[in-house]
Amino acid sequence: MKKLPTWHIHIQGLVQGVGFRPYVYQLARRAGLCGWVNNTDDGVHVEFNADPAAATRFYEAVVAGAPALARITAHRLAAAAAAGYDDFRILASESGGNPVLLVSPDLAVCAACLEEVHDPRNRRYGYAFTTCTQCGPRYSIIRQLPYDRENTTMAPFVMCPACTAEYHDPLNRRHFSQTNSCPRCPVRMTLFDNREQLIEADQASIITRICALWTAGKIVALKGIGGYLLTCDAANPAAIQELRRRKHRPRKPLALLFPSVARLQREATVGEAELRELRSVAASIVLVALLAPAQSRLALPEIAPRLSTIGVMLPYTPLFELLLQAFNEPIVATSANASSAPIVYQDADAAAWRELSALADYVLTHNREILVPQDDSVVSFSVHARQRIVLRRARGLAPLLDSRPAFAPQTTVLATGALLKSSFTLLHHANTYVSQSLGNTDNYDAQQVYAASLRHLLALFQARPAVVLTDQHPDYFTTHLGQQLAREFGSQLVRIQHHEAHFAAVLGEHDLLAAAEPILGVVWDGTGLGSDGQMWGGEFFVYQHRQFSRGQHFSYFDLFLGDKMAIEPRLAAFSLGHQLDDAAALLRPKFSAAEWRNYGRISGKKSIQTSSVGRLFDAVASLLGLLDKASFEGEAAMLLEEQALSYFKDSSTIPLSWLEQQAPAAFSSQSLMAAVVTRIAAGTEKAAIAAWFHVRLVVAIRQAAAIHQCHTVCCGGGVFQNGLLVDLAVKILGERHRLYFNQSLPPNDENISFGQLQWFARTATAAAP
Ligand SMILES: [Zn+2]
Ligand SMILES: [Zn+2]
Known part of the structure; x- marks a missing residue:
């Protein structure tokens, strides 16, 4: 032969x-x-x-x-x-000590595993930690690469003979399944009360006990994939109010975990895109429109005050599936943390126990350790254009990035992102990793988690960044950490302007960094430090020949009282309106006499100015009487979007007069505000004013595109979390312009780290032969 x-x-x-x-x-x-x-x-x-x-x-x-x-x-x-x-x-795995691999996100339980969990004849019947090669935790349990059992937090669990046989059988679904276990070699749950007293250890009884606790109005912390979730009965207003009180979260909407799609469809309209997202391996929280809130038995005013949408998800672990099938009704399921602190995930830790016991009446834990904390991801779809808008990118999506830019330097680059919605991005061996959402790094605990997650990923790949990228803002935690890492690794340090990074993120996601034609960048957000020392946020840029240039911006107005302005919409209204006669009458009642005097004095000093469109939303919301003091970032914008949506529900056409060109006033924050005030004085309905305001912003984009003769327009920044604004942009500009939005990444500051990398990559690539 x-x-x-x-x-x-x-x-x-x-x-x-x-x-x-x-x-x-x-x-x-x-x-x-x-x-x-x-x-x-x-x-x-x-x-x-x-x-x-x-x-x-x-x-x-x-x-x-x-x-x-x-x-x-x-x-x-x-x-x-x-x-x-x-x-x-x-053959057995080999490790040469220089990993070049993509790390898988955590995967929602698969259909085959669910079938086994529900089958009384199967040996995994009722087993809450059933997994296979197609599902289960990954990123959250990997200590080291390559991905082998001894390199994960499954290492201490010794497989029984049946599991071992599956593991070694090349024809079995669990061949080399590193998370393999069963009721005979189990990951074990234990139910405690909040004084750390053991309540139940029998695995099947735990499920019925928790259902009884929910029925009795108790708050139960459940250990999930990325950390603990706080849960309670979604039909019990008192329990939800108590949960809000303990979390210091008065109004921000809470997510619900539904037992099934059928049950969900009784509460909300679930489109095809939403359903696909809910059933995907990421199993994110998806925003859906409520059907008939008045007839629902759920405590909707407590779950999502003043909103017509709710965030929902389906059970993504066998444990959640077992609990929800037994309870048969939706529960509230929200990250276990207080206010802006990170999600609690380490149960062996005394501080974590203290935190959990202050939040929950009961705690369900298990002995599979979580290494990388992650919140649930949140995704929404705009009503008309069906644009996918990622609002938070974490469990199930991180650290992998769907859209790989076509070119990337071989250098190892680390980008540290921004402040409030923080993330980091690592480019290593031409693979791009974008971390999970790491929250508000103004918070000390969040800083710890941010630093630990960053060190963990660097260690996984034994990566030593040659370049470190940070925001230009000197006082961000992520800027300081970036400087420290640059010293530690002897890396080049580059500071990148916040809004150029936002623009670069959209360009990078759509592989436009090498485009020849001029591209308009519309970057609207809360605030970021501008190159002129002012706080930007209503910016138009032009990108051409791999260079960014700032074009128009919304005209500056006084930024005063620092961070307080971001949480009190009435201050933005004051800044823009207190010198307008008609506005003063609307504004006076929102302030005490002393406040009015003081604010009048300090706001005239013009020390720091802003062009923030986020603050314009705040001002309009306040003038319309929707909100004067916010309880969470973006609350005013959400309420204004709700108002505008209700206008377009009744009339789907945009009045022609709203669409007229109006140079140069298109970019004047003051004229925009004066026009709002005139409409209020004329008795125009709130919904119509809110709708007009949204349209007017899109008209400003059209104006800028005309001035710079740009056919292609990229929109980014936190303001574009607003689905209606996206829909209006598509409707008004879509025929003549090619529009791009963030796709796999959130439009908010979570994309800054990726944008910093793209900003850097564009020049690095241009310089290459
Ligand atoms: Zn499976
Ligand atoms: Zn076993």
């Missing part, structure tokens, strides 16, 4: 923890090939004997039919040194 040549395939990307080796094994067996497959820290390697035609066929088949969860970033077939094989094997 003629000896067959030997071949080698190398596949890179997200190829571990997704059943890749068993897949290759089965394919090779079916093709009658002999050789081996293994995992190393630079991906999957396959070596085999075949004639050239069969080798190519096999190679193409491996790449084309890869498991659904895999993401291949590079692949190669090459001739190898001659070796003779007489069967096909899966």
